[in-house]
Amino acid sequence: MTEQLDAGVAAWQIKESDVLDGREVGRARRRKEDARLVTGRTQWTDNIQLPGMLHVAFLRSPMAHARITRVDTSVARTQPGVVAVFSGADFAAEQGSLPCVWPVSEDIVIPDHPPMAVTEVRYVGEAVACVVATDRYKAADALDAIEVDYEPLDAVTDMTSALDEGGPKVHEAGNKAFTWTFAQGDIEAAFRDAAVRVERTFVQQRLIPSAMEPRAVVAQTDGDAFTLHSSTQIPHILRVMLALTTGIPEHKLRVVAPDVGGGFGSKLQVTAEEVLCLLITRRLGRPVKWTESRSEGNLTVHHGRDQLQRISVAADADGRIRGVKVDLLADMGAYLMLVTPGVPLLGAFMYSGVYKMDAYDFTCTGVFTTKVPTDAYRGAGRPEATFAIERMVDELAAELGMDPIELRRRNWIRHGEFPYTTVCGLTYDSGNYEAATDRALALFGYDRLRAEQADRRAREDPVQLGIGVSTYTEMCGLAPSRVLGSLSYGAGGWEHASVRVLPTGKVEVVTGTSPHGQGHETAWSQIVADALGVPFEDVAVLHGDTSSSYKGMDTYGSRSLVVGGVAVVQACEKVKEKARQVAAHLMEASPDDIEFSRGEFRVRGTGTSRTIQEIALATFAAHDLPDGFEPRLDADATFDPDNFSFPHGTHLCAVEVDTETGATRIRSYVAVDDVGNVVNPLIVEGQVHGGIAQGIAQALFEEAVHDADGNLLTTTMADYLLPSAADLPAYTTDRTETPATTNPLGVKGVGEAGTIASTPAVVNAVVDALRPYGVRDVPMPCTPERVWRALGQARTPQRTDGGLS
Amino acid sequence: MIPASFDYVRASSLDEALATLREHGEEAKVLAGGQSLLPLLRLRLAYPGTLVDLGRVEELRGVADRGDHVLIGAMTTHYEVVTSPVVREHCPLVALATATVADPAVRHRGTFGGSLAHADPAGDLPAVARALDMEFVARSPEGERVIPAADFFLDYLETALDPGEILTGVRVPKLGPGWGFHYEKFHRTAQAWAIVGVAAAVRRSGGAVEEARVALTNMGPVPVRAIGVEQAVRGADPGANGALRAAAERADEDTDPPSDLHARPDYRRHLARVLTRRALLAAAGAA
Ligand SMILES: Cc1cc2nc3c(=O)[nH]c(=O)nc-3n(C[C@H](O)[C@H](O)[C@H](O)COP(=O)(O)OP(=O)(O)OC[C@H]3O[C@@H](n4cnc5c(N)ncnc54)[C@H](O)[C@@H]3O)c2cc1C
Secondary structure, three states, rough: HHHHHHHHHHHHHHHHHHHHOOOOOOOOOOOOHHHHHHHOOOOOOOHHHOOOOOEEEEEEEOOOOOOEEEEEEEHOOOOOOOOEEEEHHHHOOOOOOOOOOOOOOOOOOOOOOOOOOEEEEOOOEEEEEEEOOOOHHHHHHOOOOOOEEEEEEEOOOOOOHHHOOOOOOOOOOOOOOEEEEEOOOOOOOHHOOOEEEEEEEEEEEEEEOOOOOOOOOEEEEEEOOOEEEOOOHHHHHHHHHHHHHHOHHHHHHHEEEEOOOOOOOOOOOHHHHHHHHHHHHHHOOEEEEEEOOOHHHHHHHHHEEEEEEEEEEEEOOOEEEEEEEEEEEEEEHHHHOOOOOHHHHHHHHHOOOOOOOOOOOOOEEEEEEEOOOOOOOOOOOOHHHHHHHHHHHHHHHHHOOOHHHHHHHHOOHHHOOOOEEEOOOOEEOOOOHHHHHHHHHHHHHHHHHHHHHHHHHHHHEEEEEEEEEEEEEEEOOOOHHHHHOOOOOOOOOOEEEEEEOOOOOEEEEEEOOOOOOOOOOHHHHHHHHHHHHHHHHHHHOOOEEEEOOOOOOOOOOHHHHHHHHHHHHHHHHHHHHHHHHHHHHOOOOOHHHHHOOEEEEEEEEOOOOOEEEHHHHHHHHHOOOOOOOOOOOOOOEOOOOOOOOEEEEEEEEEEEOOOOOOEEEEEEEEEEOOOOOOHHHEEEEEEEHHHHHHHHHHHHHOOOOOOOOOOOOOOOOOOOOOOOOOOOOEEEEOOOOOOOOOOOOEOOOOHHHHHHHHHHHHHHHHHEEEHHHHOOOOOOOEEEEEHHHHHHHHHOOOOOOOOHH | OOOOOOEEEOOOHHHHHHHHHHHHHEEEEEEHHHHHHHHHHHOOOOOOOEEOOOOOHHHHOEEEEOEEEEEEEEEOEEHHHOOOOOOOOOOHHHHHHHHOOOOOHHHOOEEEEEEEHHOOOOOHHHHHHHHHEEEEEEEEEOOOEEEHHHHHHHEEOOOOOOOEEEEEEEEEEEEOOOEEEEEEEEEEOOOEEEEEEEEEEEEEEEOEEEEEEEEEEOOOOOEEEEEHHHHHOOOOOOOOOHHHHHHHHHOOOOOOOOOOOOOOOOHHHHHHHHHHHHHHHHHHHOO
């Protein structure tokens, strides 16, 4: 295994040495943070031990919806090791409401969301009380001694019936949070005399983000200031939001995201536990820790997806797409959390995908149910949109009897047409769908597989072969601040970096992004090494601590490199300019005559030069600097992008479907992604692999299931099935590189692309395999049982009771 | 989750373990590999007062060739079972089924005896025990008794073992020459439990099936023998079109498949029929 990896990396490096000519950007470097992370010589939040630290355990509602009529903590207080027991009433005066920063419409209903329920619970798992004890075992034991009386209220578990008049309500104001609409072009005309119209309803099942590291919080105070360690993606946003929520002044609150083991959006949140741990430490004056268990996490981490998509496409007889209409119900869960209502909006502009069309119409209604709130999950809105349009293009191809690739070619934006402003009003800066698709088709052996498919169909082989296509693009690199403003988002989308040159010429980069597994320390080091001409090893990257990195917008939405990386480049440019001044002064030349290359400042046309390290030391000494020169090379930069980033690619998937059992097996998977210029191919490869795995997981494996009373049934990993390496195919990956034109690095985001692309490729393949049997859709996840029932239903169309609930 | 507190005793001999069990009565539970018991503790679905750890009881561990049968010690890990030359030679069905259990980490900790004593209907080994007519050797302070597989599994997670009894080992009869074996497991991920599993042993003579043993995993609260299939398949020619298929159609007779997140009963019944056909074909060498 290691040998293989070494061989792989070596092969890359051989290729690189020709091309890279000593540059760092583009090298498949192994990540410098990994040795520390995988050997555990690091600081996860749960590893933190502080003198006198107490442990918090939460008592959680066993009911989806109920009034709390009594909470008695008196017996629990007497249990061994228990220091304090609190219920919602104890915090009512100070706990505030968990924030939602994306009020998408004027009339949106944003219900009060107390971190600990006081009078009513609205989902199973909502915190109603907590025990603070000397160890986590005693804390957990004492939970049994808390008495809570509930008066049950009706659960609301189905989005469609939730909108019926007169039904049970989640909140006083009703079950509709908002309706948001967006229309471009004449949709009536597009549909009126279209030769073909296809309409489908897709269910984006609820997913549970499963980061490897569970959430954990440590809060402490010295009586005046507070420090909160949290396994979070957003230390900076968290600090602002906690200051606003708890009233602790921002300058008295330090937030630290130490090493964080994954998030996928689930740690892009201001959680009840973070607020409550701060309040508890404020009350008791002692440090407290809370770490969730996996089953507690399944119940209470915000969930992802959960949309009902009604989508129709109108096209001409030759396949030209005229328009797309989308009517969406999005399950908010019981409350609106940090960006809950904005998630479907992030998809609203992507239903046109890579295609040209005349008109587009989008309506989304956010619906309250008595389930844990939904919020961002890898891709947030774009996987849903991409799934729907890519599924629909395959459906349209079937309707027209046309090859799905050919149909795409007829509709997509051609390479020569970039930059292209889509029907949704986004300007895609660059792309080459032809190149990525041609490459993918060649790697996949498309024609050969189609021939095998025809053969299996002719033989009526019980194992059928399906081929799924996904030519995706997505918008990421969140985000131009003014666009966020126009969408009513509560903050900007810029990113900050500062570069500090130490006396010995080593460099510290402080980034406002907050890596939690992505490898920023490596990629940023590569960027800085090239920009300043210092060795890769001489760069350290500081992040995730608001006391060292005071300014940032953190990591999500595939933004770190395309926004944060650019800020690093810009800060380096400023450093270089300062160093040029010093170099010119020391070599008694004009700054205009100084050339910079690979860490050396040289007087043009002479042999005289100074290294950046020499300049660093001279600046530190400050004995001989230009007049008025501030004695430092350090610089910072804040970058606000002009546009989003639009990675794209073509994913092809071949799935074997056993028509007897309904089992599916991915035979081959080809992904050709275009993420622009690449800083580190190994990291890109990792993001693509993980992304595809997560997309396949939605297509075939994962689903949060509730019963009619609103109980989550998938609370453990025996019920909520995550695929492992053994369940996934070996991917064939490749890239085309069409540089982004909107940032100086030419890079595009890659964090979510694989997830966005892969789900429709897989489901298209499953449906393609079964089309001869009359199957037109299989709801996700396409479990063997669902495939079997879809086949049964298609064979006996009169049966209506077979569908899975 | 976090387990409730319990006392822990690490026994160094079988006698010590039995004495400790007796001392603590119904409150005590045996801990083998912990791969089923620890999750129950962590989810607070079990609250034993004392755990008696058998991990250091060497006499319960290992595989021995005993002439007409193979004795597998209760504390032999799945990994040891799968890699045992004796098991592979004389009871390949056990090796085949055990190799499908969970993942390498679980197979290095989980034990043969623990799997059977736990009696999870979704576990892979109980059906194999039924198919091969294994015999369960149990010890209590009163002495030893032998329980045939047909009497061992009483209900969901319930066996004929008394609370004070320890399963010391399992006798796996050698079936002799001419037998073919297959374990057909249907699960959603490599690491997941069987939705349905079929253990099949087939002896052919002159082409036709002379005798077959078929047992089903997860088609009821206990593993079941598919008697109807065993009868119907006798004399069938595995090469002939449809001969085994017809027999396999009887696989779900007298079963009581559960309904859960992974499958509803009608689907399990269907799977039992399809998988039984495949298992028979494979065991007969005709797949
Ligand atoms: C992720 C995961 C996946 C799994 N997948 C599968 C699978 O696909 N198929 C499968 O068959 N199993 C599976 N298992 C279970 C695994 O096979 C366990 O090893 C087995 O169920 C229990 O064995 P153990 O040694 O761990 O027993 P323990 O967990 O220690 O004990 C289980 C029960 O048996 C009792 N017990 C144990 N030994 C004795 C004894 N000698 N005498 C009397 N009572 C005893 C204990 O008191 C306890 O009640 C899985 C487990 C995990 C964690």
